Amino acid sequence: MPWDSQELKRVDFGIVFTVSFLLIAGLVAVYSATQSSSPALANNFVKQIVWVFFGTIVLSIVMTMPMKWFKQYAYLVYLFSLGLLVLVLLFGKGQGAVHRWFVIGPIRFQPSEIAKIATVFALARYLSEEQRDFANPKDVLMALAIAAIPMALVAKEPDLGTALVFAALVLPMMFWAGLSLLSVFLFIAPVLTLVSAFSFWSFTITMLFITAVLFLSKRGPKIIIPNFLFNIMVGIVTPILWNHLHEYQQNRILTFLGLKQDPQGLGYQVLQSKVAIGSGGLWGKGWTHGTQTQLRFLPEQHTDFIFSVVGEEFGFLGVSLVLLAFFFLLWRSFNIAIECRSKFSSLVVVGAVVIIAFHVIINTGMTVGIMPVTGLPLPFLSYGGSALISNMILVGLILNAGRRRFQYL
Amino acid sequence: MAKWLHMVSRRVVIFRALLIFAFLGLLSRFFYVQxxxxxxxxxxxxxxxxxxxxxxxxxxxxxxxxGEILVDNLPAYSIYAIPNEMKARDSVFAVLANLLQRPADDLRRIYRRERRGPFQRVKLARYVELPLLARLEERKMELPGIVFDVEPRRFYPAGIKAPHVFGYLGEITETELEMYRDQGYEKGDIIGKKGLERIYEPILRGEKGYHYVEVDALGREVRVLKELGEKLPRPGKNLYLAIDAQLQRFLETVMADKRGAAVVLNCKNGEVIAMVSKPDYNPEIFTRPIPKTVWEALLNDPGHPLYDRMIQSMYPPGSTYKLVLAAAALEKGLVDPDETVYCPGYLRLGIRKFECWKKSGHGSVNLLQAIEQSCNVYFFRLIQKVGLNPWVEFSRKFHFGRKTGIDLFGEKDGLVPDSTYFNNRYGKGNWSRGQFLNLSVGQGDLLVTPLQMAAFAMLLANRGIGFRPHLGRMIEDPITGDEQYIAPDTVWVRGISSRTWDFLHEGMFRVVNGEHGTAKLANPGRIHVAGKTGTAQNPHGDDHAWFIGFAPFEDPQVAFAIFIENGGSGSAKAAPIARGILRLLLRNQKIRIPDAMRLRMD
Structure with missing residues (x-):
């Protein structure tokens, strides 16, 4: 290896095989989902093969690059991605008032995909620095800001699903970097209060729970009292603020949370997806024999709802196999995070694991109606170049960290 | 384990627990669903x-x-919109409106009214012509979500539209759906609305079939699943009419510029050989929702094209009705046919003056001469002698005042006024002889339909034997080839002696063939025609012209009634049409020339 002199471990083939399996499963499903339709869509299978090939090259490059380069340029990459996010808001393409993509020749790419990885780098670098002290609110707020800025920009596109990825990223990474469990709880508590604030009884129960945890934590009144008061305040202010919102704003929030069916028929999509998966049964209807898929009752079947195709045509067995593959990939990746001597590498792996896990849980959960429809694709399986490349980069980083787990950087 | 994590084990457990918890949750959810x-x-x-x-x-x-096809089926195309596929709805409607020559707001209204869901297609237009469809196809790129489909439509290959006879089809209404609930009709079905299409609906309709198809989310049919069972539709039966297309066409042409009706019956069995009501309308306007302007134009048309003058419009029959009074007088022995009456051109009764059509008067006429020359004064005097009741009795005997029972929808009864009627109308004791004097010459409150007059001519021709007039002659099953003839119902006029029949025949013979006959213009040559003209006074305008009769005299085969609304005199306007009809039938050898006539010609 030209860039490296220190001891290198072998590539984790378990992960390589698992990812290969998922990519092949994705191609199989994409083929089935697109073969019966118009020529324009039928092309997508071939395009996806090209993307897989391209992604493999990107993965190999990322895997072999020295980890310290990523650490070194983390903030630069982060700032660059923020710049792209601003630019896409100004000049980007999309449908209607949506600005998500840049179009460069035949390629359409989403800067939010780069921003996810860049934010992982920036957070990993910031959190892995020696002088970090989570008792210092400035450090905590700074970490939160690193995630909040791209999150806000992506939310503005608007791509709320991807924006949530940034929110999901920051707490696990801070926790992994040493933030106490109580602190994590204190961050989550206001969210609980906010949600429960609409009913007097749920609010009371939530507040009792929070008070109990605060009391049992045996921290001084300097921590307990402000937190208690803050939660109370959230609980009181939320309904007032809510009532000040316009109805369309309320509807937008409810729709996003999946509490209200929107006019575009997301309810219809989820129902058809459930019918597809449910009718697959144990064994499935067989490849390219799924009626929901082939007769195009399934919406977005080669992208967001690709897992419904798996569920219909390969049944519970296919679903279990794919879910187990994801579980194995994440478990194995997390083991790398545990073993890494470099805090930066470890945090990068945790970030990558969280991103992939978040996509898998939200996406597959959506297909059976237990998660809101947010437009998050299923990693490695959904059709789409940007997402595939960014997921391959994440795997490349995980494998990279795995090979260098005994390096200190 | 990495050195930088001093309390790593607890964090690892939490991370792993969350991961296991999340995937177990997902798996159990999938297990539940699948x-x-x-x-x-x-x-x-x-x-x-x-x-x-x-x-x-x-x-x-x-x-x-x-066997000439009068009403055939033609595939017609309907245009549908699939809401889910309609992008840029406004521009689609604009392009479509331009092609269909209809306001875009119309289409938008239909769309809004009929829309049932994003994947249910909405019928925007019916019966689109093929050239238009081609233009639609050309601009398909501008019309996302617009599709078309076939549905049957009637057309008239013989060039005879005769809407009053054939009627027309239309989409079933809610009321009809309710009425025929147990006959398997569904919303959107096409049903006969008027005329033969309505009367013979159960025969023409056939039986729907079904099969199962696999459809995609847009409702597009992908393939038929034969293994799930299918039932082929049973085509409707073919209806052979008694109508002679050639004669019908001729009659349509002759009557085209007139208002009136003409009916030609086969007096051997009551078959309708031709029947026309003019003016009429194009039945095709009813194939789609009628624009308000067109509908109002039809309603306000002074020619009243919507009225079926053959069976629905009622008119005074004029002098043709003198035959009824003559029969009554003869049969009751209330007249000496040879006794003459002097006609000075009018009859004075009290302060009222009843006029004969010939101002200078007919001079002395006996019954036969009075029929031949259609003298009013003779019949005014006759009804004074006979009275109202025998006249009513004989009117009823000849089946006036009730439907003939033809196989068409909406026939009217006509009106034979009797003393009850007069009492109701004018009050008891408030009406006198003067009131019914006009009845003797077919005026006053008496009302008949042209079809009733044709049936009357048939009864006269057959000396009291008639048949229910009918258009339908035979029903053919197109699959089995079974032919089922429609048997004629017989109608009798009893209690009239052959002497009276002879007398009436002689009178009618003279009307056409006598020296002073009023219907000389009806004579086609080669055969003898018998008939009676009528010129019915009309308080609202010009007189109505009538001519009824039968031919050949020696062996009656056809009976007819010609009626021209506001046409003037029966002799001048109606009789020549009968001549045309008979000449055509003779030329086409549809009338058998009686042996007696043949001998005379040889």
Whole structure:
């Protein structure tokens, strides 16, 4: 290896095989989902093969690059991605008032995909620095800001699903970097209060729970009292603020949370997806024999709802196999995070694991109606170049960290 | 384990626990949906992809007596919108409106009214012509979500539209759906609304079939699933009419510029050989919702094209009705046919003066001469002698005042006024002889339909034997080839002696063939015609012209009634039409020339 002199471990083939399996499963499903339709869509299978090939090259490059380069340029990459996010808001393409993509020749790419990885780098670098002290609110707020800025920009596109990825990223990474469990709880508590604030009884129960945890934590009144008061305040202010919102704003929030069916028929999509998966049964209807898929009752079947195709045509067995593959990939990746001597590498792996896990849980959960429809694709399986490349980069980083787990950087 | 994590083990456990918890949660959810609830979703997916599609039965044809197709089926195209696929709705409607020559707001209104869901197609227009469809196809790129489909439509290859005879089809209404609930009609079905299409609906309609098709989410049919069972539609039966297309065409042409009606019956069995009501309308306007302007134009048309003058409009029959009074007087022995009456051109009764059509008067006439020359004064005096009741009795005997029972919808009874009627109308004791003097010459409150007059001519021709007039002659099953003839119902006029019949025949013979006959213009040559003219006074305008009769005199084969609304005198306007009819029938050898005539010509 030209860039490296220190001891290198072998590539984790378990992960390589698992990812290969998922990519092949994705191609199989994409083929089935697109073969019966118009020529324009039928092309997508071939395009996806090209993307897989391209992604493999990107993965190999990322895997072999020295980890310290990523650490070194983390903030630069982060700032660059923020710049792209601003630019896409100004000049980007999309449908209607949506600005998500840049179009460069035949390629359409989403800067939010780069921003996810860049934010992982920036957070990993910031959190892995020696002088970090989570008792210092400035450090905590700074970490939160690193995630909040791209999150806000992506939310503005608007791509709320991807924006949530940034929110999901920051707490696990801070926790992994040493933030106490109580602190994590204190961050989550206001969210609980906010949600429960609409009913007097749920609010009371939530507040009792929070008070109990605060009391049992045996921290001084300097921590307990402000937190208690803050939660109370959230609980009181939320309904007032809510009532000040316009109805369309309320509807937008409810729709996003999946509490209200929107006019575009997301309810219809989820129902058809459930019918597809449910009718697959144990064994499935067989490849390219799924009626929901082939007769195009399934919406977005080669992208967001690709897992419904798996569920219909390969049944519970296919679903279990794919879910187990994801579980194995994440478990194995997390083991790398545990073993890494470099805090930066470890945090990068945790970030990558969280991103992939978040996509898998939200996406597959959506297909059976237990998660809101947010437009998050299923990693490695959904059709789409940007997402595939960014997921391959994440795997490349995980494998990279795995090979260098005994390096200190 | 990495050195930088001093309390790593607790964090690892939490991370791992969360991961296991999340995936177990997902797996159990999938287990629930795919294994426990599988049956439910499987049925839902079957319902999604399987659709029972009704197969429309081809409607039976209507043919003339010789098998010429009068009413045929033509594939017509309807235009639908699929809401889910309609992008840029406003521009689609604009392009479509331009092609269909209809306001875009119209289309938008239909769309809004009929829309049932994002994947249910909405019928925007029916019966679109093929060239238009081609232009639509050309601009398909501008019309996302617009599709078309076939549905049957009637057309008239013989060039005879005769809307009052054939009627027309239309989409079934809610009321009709309710009425025929147990006969398997569905919303959107096409049903006969008027005329033969309505009367023979159960025969022409056929039986719908069905099969199962696999459909995609847009409702597009992917393939037929024969293994699930199918039932082929049974085509409607073909209706052969008694109508002679050639004669019908001739009559349509002759009457085209007139208002009136003409009926030609086969007096051997009551078959309608031709029948026309003019003016009429194009039945095709009813194939789609009628624009308000067109409908109002039809309603306000001074020619009243919507009225079926053959069976629905009632008129005074004029002098043709003198035959009824003559029969009554003869049969009751209330007249000496040879006794003459002096006609000075009018009859004075009290302060009222009843005029004969010939101002200078007919001089002395006996009954036969009075029929031949249609003298009013003779019949004024006659009814004074006979009285109202025998006149009513004989009117009823000849089946006036009730429907003939023809196989058309909406026939009217006509009106034979009797003393009850007069009492109701004018009050008891408030009416006198003067009131019914006019009845003797077919005026006053008496009302008949042209079809009733044709049936009357048939009864006269056959000396009291008549048949229910009918258009339908035979019903043919197109599959088995079975032919089922429609048997004529017989109608009798009893209690009239052959002497009276002879007398009436002689009078009618003279009307056409006598020296002073009023219907000399009806004589076609080669055969003898018998008839009676009528010129009915009309308080609202010009007189109505009538001519009824039968031919050949020696062996009656056809009976007819010609009626021209505001046409003037029966002799001048109606009789020549009868001549035309008979000449055509003779030329086409549809009338057998009686042996007696042949001998005379040889």
């Amino acid at each position: 294994i426990i609830d599988q049956e439910r979703y499987f049925q839902a997916s079957n319902k999604n992809r399987l659709r029972q599609v009704t197969l429309a039965a081809p409607r039976g044809l209507i043919l003339d007596r010789y």
